[in-house]
Amino acid sequence: MLQAVESRESVGSTLRDDYLKAYRFMVLSRILDEKLASLYRGGKIHGGVFLGKGQEALSVALGLALQKGDVYAPLIRDGAGRLAFGEPIIDALRTYLGSALGPMRGRDGNVHRGRPREGYLAMISHLGAMISVVNGTLMAKRFKKITGVVGAAVIGEGGTSTGAFHEAVNQAAVEKLPLVLVIANNQYAYSTPSSRQFACSNLTNKAVGYGITAHHVDGTDLLACLNTLSAAVKQAREGGGPQMVVAKLLRLCGHGEHDDAHYIDPRLKNSPIGRDCIKVAEDYLLQQTWADEGAIQQIRQDAAQKIDDALTIVQREPTPDPFRENWCALASRHLSDSFEGPGNNVQ
Template sequence: MNAIDDALLQQAHYWMRLTRALDDRGTFLHKQSKIVGGYFSQIGHEALSVAAAMSLGPRDIIAPMHRDLGAYLVRGLTPRRILAQWLGRETGVTRGRDANLHGMGDLSLGIIGFISHLPASTGVITGVAHGIKLKGEPRVAMCFFGDGSASQGLAHEAMNWASVFKLPMVIICENNRYAYSTPLSRQMAIEHIAQRAAGYNMPGVIVDGNDFVAVYQAATEAVERARAGGGPTFIECKTMRMRGHAIHDNMAYVPKDLLAAWEARDPIARIEAELRARGLLDDAKLAALLTKIEAELDEAQAFAEASPYPDPATLTDGVYA
């Protein structure tokens, strides 16, 4: 991890800890029946979502998914707005029109709203990337999809188009081994999804998705390549979804030894081990950070719970025919 400076590593640690704490808060609120609709945890994905988002510049565009909470935070969506979104309030990102991360985007922050039907966001971000190229702008577009989406036709169409036209695009594949309950071995006959990149004549990179530095370095290199006109890069981040597909899913289909092996590779524990080795973190500093984050989330939750539900009279606002 020596290639990453201390300040950047500390910043990443904050975002990863905030991501996990907010995710835990969402799980707790759902159990209290305060969350509107379902809830999708992203425990285990903190390193890849934070690292990928941190590799982008302020004018770049990102299309995260339902397990990329860290990316939304890094790009500027506040815990206030996210919690209000989950609670279906007027002050949420969609002003109470939706819940959880579905549709949660903000173009002023360069965030394309997540499309529930995977991998629909790939087609959208390909169009964004093509627009950037046609305008000659020094910007990059980044999209995320999972191992299950990698078998969908739209993902292939998007990657093919991006490569043919050498679009400034970075494609992050979150290989967390299960598409809902379908293991990777039942949906493709190759070990590494990144092998498919060769079919589009684009670089295919495989990284440990639980290692912040590995993802950050790969994403930064891909972003720089795209910005310089080198075209798209496919990055496969190998990770594990540590909770069910959604909160109702008990993951009975996942072998317990597999979960235990990935729990030992927890992304937050790994970055904290490096911070301690550098003398940047000890028990007191960690306790202070966690206290600060909990206070931040307490304030955000109080704001969300005090916010009104949307006025039914505004139901059709923002709907176009």
């Protein structure tokens, strides 16, 4: 969690420093995404690759607003938030490339990674399911009389249609938990447009029904995201109950790298929500003279170097060995069922 430590020390630093730090994570995430896409096209990755292009500003703003002791349940497009929360670059590469040394050791892959005992939850695929799990961590902290912590869960607009979403938001409201629920309305759930997903004028309307506070933010604007997410996290931390943050933006990639996203309406691409948040951030950095072209280029080069260094390590690491796998799903190994019939012993 070295990067998280660094982020904590930023408290009290200038807006310029916060913005630049966030921008660095965004660039790191984007270049990591591009590297993953290239590894995927090169046949080096088994299974899918899911990128966060267009969602980096929102994602990083949440990751930076969280502190050690908080709980974070990112979703599939939260590469930037994961890095900002403290996930080492190598964890992403190890999981995507199936290294036996990664946190998931080849047992799970791609975006399904985390370190739950460190407050970094490993998502399951079923949307909405992580929110109540975050609630449970917060209930446990309350039992243990740990105060001043928040739990954050991220979901897309598609995930708001699930029963699990409804149950969990209502549960957080009933229990008055310090939950920060970030909804990235990126206009498409795989190929389904938001018009086929919900009928309210704005997803923040849902917060009214649950009796919780809502915030709305332009997800393409890093400054707005930093301000809104830090305010929402602060409110939750200070006892304001669950906070819903709805960000409007556009997914600038396919659902996964297998998807060419031909269905995305070109009018959306050319609208303000179709802006690339990284380009918006760069323009702002230049406009504020917080960075010049050379500094931006240097940030990109540094990011690429870090990723290449990690990749060099991971590519030499062993992949999981089925003969060394213990094939036991239980922590209580002595309670494993035995399927030692002659038919099941055939390898």
